[in-house]
Amino acid sequence: MTLDAALSAADRGLDAALERLFALLRIPSISTDPVYHADCVKAADWLVDELTGLGFAASRRDTPGKPMVVARHEAPGPKMLFYGHYDVQPVDPLELWDRKPFDPAVEDTAAGKVIRARGAADDKGQMMTFVEAMRAWKAATGALPGNLVLLFEGEEESGSPSLIPFLEAHREELAADIAFVCDTGMFDTDTPSITTMLRGLLAVEFAVKGPSRDLHSGLFGGPAMNPNRVLAKILSQLHDGDGRVTIPGFYDGVTPVPEEIAAGWRALDFDAAAFLGEVGLSVPAGEQGFSVLEQVWARPTAEINGMWGGYTGAGFKTVLPARASAKVSFRLVGTQDPIAIRDAFRAWIEARLPEDFELEFVSRDGAPATVMPTGRPEFARARAALSAEWPNPAVFAGGGGSIPIVGRFREILGVDSVLIGFGLDDDGIHSPNEKYSLRSFHKGIRSWVRVLDAVRAG
CATH class of the missing domain: 3.30.70.360 (Alpha-Beta Plaits)
Incomplete structure (x- = not known):
């Protein structure tokens, strides 16, 4: 079977995939500091070279800020847009890091092996899971998996000032049937999630x-x-x-959370006491009458x-x-x-x-909440694909934060987004000693192989 062959290719290629991720992590592409502008351009060029080698028509698109990377592969079937960002947060305070932030390594921890580096989880490690999934597909079948356009930006960590003008100028090229964003997380280490609400x-x-x-x-x-x-x-x-x-x-x-989704949340193994206890608190202080999970995701x-x-x-x-x-x-x-x-x-x-x-x-400019149309078939297919890869079934989750790109895709391109990510709450994004679970990286690649197979079959 094609799917099994692609999954096997992902397994065989894990070590090489890790080395490619390390090469990208070594580039200090900090978008907020002008000192690192050349490094942001270097990261964009690195991605263009990798995607071109995979068979994409890839190019660096310069903007008044940091470059965009656009890669296209035309084929029959629904057009799928993938988004990620190659820029990272500053590393300050440097003295709190246990190793150099741009010297990636795999470390053993009590929770298993992790990739330690700035950008490991946000968002280079996440972004590379679907790049490597496409590589696995090509290794197994000789072709890329479908009608694809990839958009990687370099200013997400500094407010994406070039993004809206770029989307408006390239509406036709970037228009798609569905978008996928890999910049979110798992509910827990064994439970994948699709974020369906963003505040x-x-x-x-x-x-x-x-x-x-x-x-x-x-x-x-x-x-x-x-x-x-x-x-x-x-x-x-x-x-x-x-x-x-x-x-x-x-x-x-x-408005109230739909009962179908609320019931799924109630079934989750969420420990409110542990959630607050991890940060030294014990008494919920939010809006009374709503669970802690509802307060974070839906209030x-x-x-x-x-x-x-x-x-x-x-x-x-x-x-x-x-x-x-x-x-x-x-x-x-x-x-x-x-x-x-x-x-x-x-x-x-x-x-x-x-x-x-x-x-x-x-x-400052405000942004409204985004609620995903979970009735679309892509959501069910992606949920089934994730459930086949991980120990626990995938859940539709809420998101306490904001991901403005999702609203921009809908507003400017008219495309809905499926948010799938493999980060964990303790990854320390934006903080010293950021890490990304090696298991998340490996199974994230395998997950995207499955999602691509499910969605492209349409």
Whole structure:
């Protein structure tokens, strides 16, 4: 059978696949630091060479930022778009790494063998699982597995500033029947997942401004209203006693999780106490009436990410500051409108400002939540393919974070995405000593072999 032959090829080629991944991991393609621009170009060129060698029509597409890599292979059948990113996060603080971040190695740990390097899990190791799956297909059959277009970007870790213009300029070339994104994770070490919900994001920074200058607390403390006090009072009212956000209209567009999916979540072996205990906490603080898993995957949030005002250096300075500032982020679900929430939040703050105070308000572009159409046949086929590879059946999972590319694919290209990844919660992405399970890398390749076989057969 073709599938069995491709799986055997993936097994035989694992050592060589690992060496190719190591070669890519050695390139310090940090997109946020201009010092590493040449390395980002080097990583793009490396991918072009690899994909060309596999039989793709591959090219580097320069942008005002970091290059895109586009590779195409035309064949009968549904057109499948694969997305990944070759750029990585900075490595600071370097002193917390146990080895050089761009000197990859396989290490033995209590949980098994892991690949240790910056980018091992986010996203080079993940991205290379489906590149190597295609290599296995070609080794077994002499041909690439279907009608394919690959898009790898180099600015995902720095906000993807070139992505939207690139998608808009290449709509026809990148248009596909279905997209696959490999930048997510497993539910646990034996349970693969397909992420079907992604929360949206809105970020706001604001300052409350009162006195015309910083004031000596011995002279003005008492009669002069302190901006820190104003800020603390406002933010203390952001949630009620049940953990619900108090901004009027905030929950417009929030709908219950479909029972079919909710039942699957309830059946998962999720330990809320262990989840919080791992970070030194024990009492759930989210919206009452919802499980911890629901709070992370399917409920909206408002979180205070930073507060500052006055003197925060060493020692003590007895001042009342002229202004106090905060950063607040909102995770959104369903059809919540980030623009409407931004405007409602601003009005909510203004209504709580005391006399003599004014508001300085800045928000970043928001993105709504994304809900995948799990009724499409590709989702069932991918789920069955993953279930055939791993010990436990694959689950449809929620995602607490945001992956903007998924919304962009739908908005600009009109294509839905299937999110399949093989990362684990303890991989330490964005942190020192990032790792990727060798088992995830190996079985990830085998998983994509199966998914490709299931979807291309259509």
